[in-house]
Amino acid sequence: MQMNFNRPHRRFNPLNGQWVLVSPHRAQRPWQGQVEKTAAANLPAYDPTCYLCPGNRRNQGADNPKYTGPYVFDNDFPALLPPEPGEEPTDHALFRAEPETGVCRVVCFSPRHDLTLPEMALEDVEAVIRTWSAQTAELGARPEIGYVQVFENKGAVMGCSNPHPHSQIWATGQVPNEPAVEAVQQAAYHQRTGGCLLCDVTAEERARGERVVAQNEHFTAFVPFWAVWPFEVLVTSNAHVTSLPQLSAEQVRGLADVFRQVTIRYDNLFEVSFPYSMGFHQEPFDGQAYPGWHFHAHFYPPLLRSATVRKFMVGFEMLGMPQRDLTAETAAQRLREVSGVHYKQR
Amino acid sequence: MQMNFNRPHRRFNPLNGQWVLVSPHRAQRPWQGQVEKTAAANLPAYDPTCYLCPGNRRNQGADNPKYTGPYVFDNDFPALLPPEPGEEPTDHALFRAEPETGVCRVVCFSPRHDLTLPEMALEDVEAVIRTWSAQTAELGARPEIGYVQVFENKGAVMGCSNPHPHSQIWATGQVPNEPAVEAVQQAAYHQRTGGCLLCDVTAEERARGERVVAQNEHFTAFVPFWAVWPFEVLVTSNAHVTSLPQLSAEQVRGLADVFRQVTIRYDNLFEVSFPYSMGFHQEPFDGQAYPGWHFHAHFYPPLLRSATVRKFMVGFEMLGMPQRDLTAETAAQRLREVSGVHYKQR
Numbered sequence: 001m002q003m004n005f006n007r008p009h010r011r012f013n014p015l016n017g018q019w020v021l022v023s024p025h026r027a028q029r030p031w032q033g034q035v036e037k038t039a040a041a042n043l044p045a046y047d048p049t050c051y052l053c054p055g056n057r058r059n060q061g062a063d064n065p066k067y068t069g070p071y072v073f074d075n076d077f078p079a080l081l082p083p084e085p086g087e088e089p090t091d092h093a094l095f096r097a098e099p100e101t102g103v104c105r106v107v108c109f110s111p112r113h114d115l116t117l118p119e120m121a122l123e124d125v126e127a128v129i130r131t132w133s134a135q136t137a138e139l140g141a142r143p144e145i146g147y148v149q150v151f152e153n154k155g156a157v158m159g160c161s162n163p164h165p166h167s168q169i170w171a172t173g174q175v176p177n178e179p180a181v182e183a184v185q186q187a188a189y190h191q192r193t194g195g196c197l198l199c200d201v202t203a204e205e206r207a208r209g210e211r212v213v214a215q216n217e218h219f220t221a222f223v224p225f226w227a228v229w230p231f232e233v234l235v236t237s238n239a240h241v242t243s244l245p246q247l248s249a250e251q252v253r254g255l256a257d258v259f260r261q262v263t264i265r266y267d268n269l270f271e272v273s274f275p276y277s278m279g280f281h282q283e284p285f286d287g288q289a290y291p292g293w294h295f296h297a298h299f300y301p302p303l304l305r306s307a308t309v310r311k312f313m314v315g316f317e318m319l320g321m322p323q324r325d326l327t328a329e330t331a332a333q334r335l336r337e338v339s340g341v342h343y344k345q346r
Numbered sequence: 347m348q349m350n351f352n353r354p355h356r357r358f359n360p361l362n363g364q365w366v367l368v369s370p371h372r373a374q375r376p377w378q379g380q381v382e383k384t385a386a387a388n389l390p391a392y393d394p395t396c397y398l399c400p401g402n403r404r405n406q407g408a409d410n411p412k413y414t415g416p417y418v419f420d421n422d423f424p425a426l427l428p429p430e431p432g433e434e435p436t437d438h439a440l441f442r443a444e445p446e447t448g449v450c451r452v453v454c455f456s457p458r459h460d461l462t463l464p465e466m467a468l469e470d471v472e473a474v475i476r477t478w479s480a481q482t483a484e485l486g487a488r489p490e491i492g493y494v495q496v497f498e499n500k501g502a503v504m505g506c507s508n509p510h511p512h513s514q515i516w517a518t519g520q521v522p523n524e525p526a527v528e529a530v531q532q533a534a535y536h537q538r539t540g541g542c543l544l545c546d547v548t549a550e551e552r553a554r555g556e557r558v559v560a561q562n563e564h565f566t567a568f569v570p571f572w573a574v575w576p577f578e579v580l581v582t583s584n585a586h587v588t589s590l591p592q593l594s595a596e597q598v599r600g601l602a603d604v605f606r607q608v609t610i611r612y613d614n615l616f617e618v619s620f621p622y623s624m625g626f627h628q629e630p631f632d633g634q635a636y637p638g639w640h641f642h643a644h645f646y647p648p649l650l651r652s653a654t655v656r657k658f659m660v661g662f663e664m665l666g667m668p669q670r671d672l673t674a675e676t677a678a679q680r681l682r683e684v685s686g687v688h689y690k691q692r
């Protein structure tokens with residue numbers, strides 16, 4: 001007898017070494033809990049009260065220029081600050097703390113208050129990626145920076161406090177937990193097999209096709225076998241590259257295309273601006289060796305069954321392990337089945 | 347020069363081996379994002395439409411008895427199912443999956459639709475703990491069960507779909523991620539020092555007092571040095587015990603008292619029924635040795651500044667590491683400063 005993927009099972013994530021519980025039979029349980037507000041359907045192209053729109057005043061008094069493309073500025077409420085000389089870690093075995101250093105920036109995608117990534121033209125998405133790449137190169141070159149995290153929180157349900165489409169960059173002195181554990185797993189795979197974990201996974205997913213959502217010559221987007229969030233997607237480069245600044249102009253275009261394909265399908269799934277947290281995992285800049293490190297992006301979207309019913313990662317998930325109610329294969333199929341043209345542009 | 351805890355720093359959690367970023371200077375940033383609904387202030391003692399109230403019909407057709415104390419039943423939509431003979435794990439190195447087996451139960455605290463733990467009498471909370479304990483013993487004794495997770499999701503914001511106060515038990519064949527990693531960390535500490543990590547932490551917290559929220563002869567509740575959630579609390583037994591069934595009658599009473607103290611202070615903080623996920627980490631029942639395993643409960647509450655403004659664990663938190671905006675010491679002080687009498691009962 002074989003594995004029955006229609007019964008409860010767990011799947012292993014080789015990128016972070018964690019298990020996820022899959023309960024496919026549970027997808028149809030009724031939901032009487034919290035429903036989310038959906039995003040406003042029609043935003044203006046310019047909002048005079050928005051602190052991210054061009055020409056407007058920000059919360060802390062600075063004025064935005066009349067920018068015309070992607071626009072970068074230092075976060076007015078940064079979680080990280082420049083180093084202060086002389087600070088030292090605690091030395092208690094049970095209460096270990098260390099100073100942390102860094103830079104927090106905001107990257108507006110464009111002057112348009114109303115255009116999210118899936119609604120932007122390919123060239124404009126390319127311009128955003130080039131901006132992320134230039135920022136990564138600039139911050140990564142600083143001696144006090146060890147890691148550059150580029151991410152987007154999209155939608156109020158994902159803690160985003162301003163609907164003007166934007167992303168953030170938090171660059172830290174030390175490598176945070178998630179990339180640190182991926183580094184260990186990728187290095188172990190490299191050590192064990194001589195190959196690259198995500199090169200092998202990408203080739204296998206492209207060959208099988210059942211979990212692929214979008215692809216082109218340079219990038220592949222798929223619901224990973226071990227996905228936690230209902231419609232989680234992993235985007236990997238087909239070739240072995242390690243960070244944004246390494247991408248050729250062709251690869252930047254390929255990434256922009258795959259990003260558009262994924263986010264258009266997301267929006268079409270429930271005909272709503274689909275919330276998520278998205279971010280890149282790039283090779284750290286701390287001068288250590290990262291054998292087997294493969295550039296990739298994670299999309300973590302919370303919606304489960306509709307524009308208003310999300311998956312809650314609570315209780316068993318926080319104390320035990322993540323749990324999901326539909327298989328990765330079903331999620332990928334549903335994303336493939338929706339139109340590749342954005343519902344607002346049909 | 348020393349560590350300056352008013353500047354950005356990171357703290358290490360020796361129980362799970364992860365770091366948390368602390369940005370104390372950021373607590374005052376304005377919030378323009380999502381606001382949560384608050385729980386209904388006055389629920390009826392009995393709700394004829396509630397599928398958990400005594401005598402009512404449940405979603406799937408079963409009828410609840412006219413129960414008078416804690417009431418346990420099998421979850422009508424279980425994420426886990428009994429074993430099916432003959433199922434086998436996959437054997438692909440990149441796509442590892444295994445069948446998972448288990449039992450999901452619901453534990454109503456009492457017939458009262460309107461009484462949460464902090465509003466219940468001490469003896470009634472004791473009865474709930476005795477029920478959790480008996481369930482743990484019964485399920486843990488089954489040969490197919492390796493671990494018993496008792497937890498409560500409280501409040502709609504924590505994915506709870508029925509306001510009738512209740513908790514859940516998910517018992518699994520295999521040990522889930524979180525207790526598995528705590529087992530490794532506790533065993534490593536025991537190996538290194540010969541002692542018990544949480545015995546040592548508890549003694550140190552009791553001696554220092556600055557992070558303690560509630561305590562008695564048998565249990566201690568404190569905001570751990572490495573807390574992630576704004577008002578996270580760890581509850582540990584003062585003596586070295588490993589699971590609920592081991593607790594003496596005196597210890598059960600001590601735990602009930604500390605639970606009431608913590609949850610009353612939670613409710614008083616913003617004068618609202620304070621949402622959280624709470625759960626016990628007990629020694630696994632899979633027959634392996636767990637040196638240094640110490641019984642404890644985690645409270646993970648999302649609220650940050652008010653009854654309606656929560657902390658979002660998104661973006662940097664999902665892709666990098668958890669981040670918090672106030673220190674553990676400040677959180678503990680605020681919980682100590684509010685009244686120990688429930689605001690509804692004053």
Ligand SMILES: O=P(O)(O)O[C@H]1O[C@H](CO)[C@@H](O)[C@H](O)[C@H]1O
Pocket residue numbers: 033311312313314315316317323499504505506507
């Ligand atoms: O079991 P419930 O209350 O229907 O569901 C809730 O708790 C479960 C266990 O933590 C989670 O998997 C669900 O996402 C959550 O909504």
Ligand SMILES: O=P(O)(O)O[C@H]1O[C@H](CO)[C@@H](O)[C@H](O)[C@H]1O
Pocket residue numbers: 153158159160161168379657658659660661662663669
């Ligand atoms: O920086 P923002 O958009 O104000 O805040 C949002 O993103 C941050 C980084 O993921 C999180 O720490 C906050 O909890 C979230 O609300």
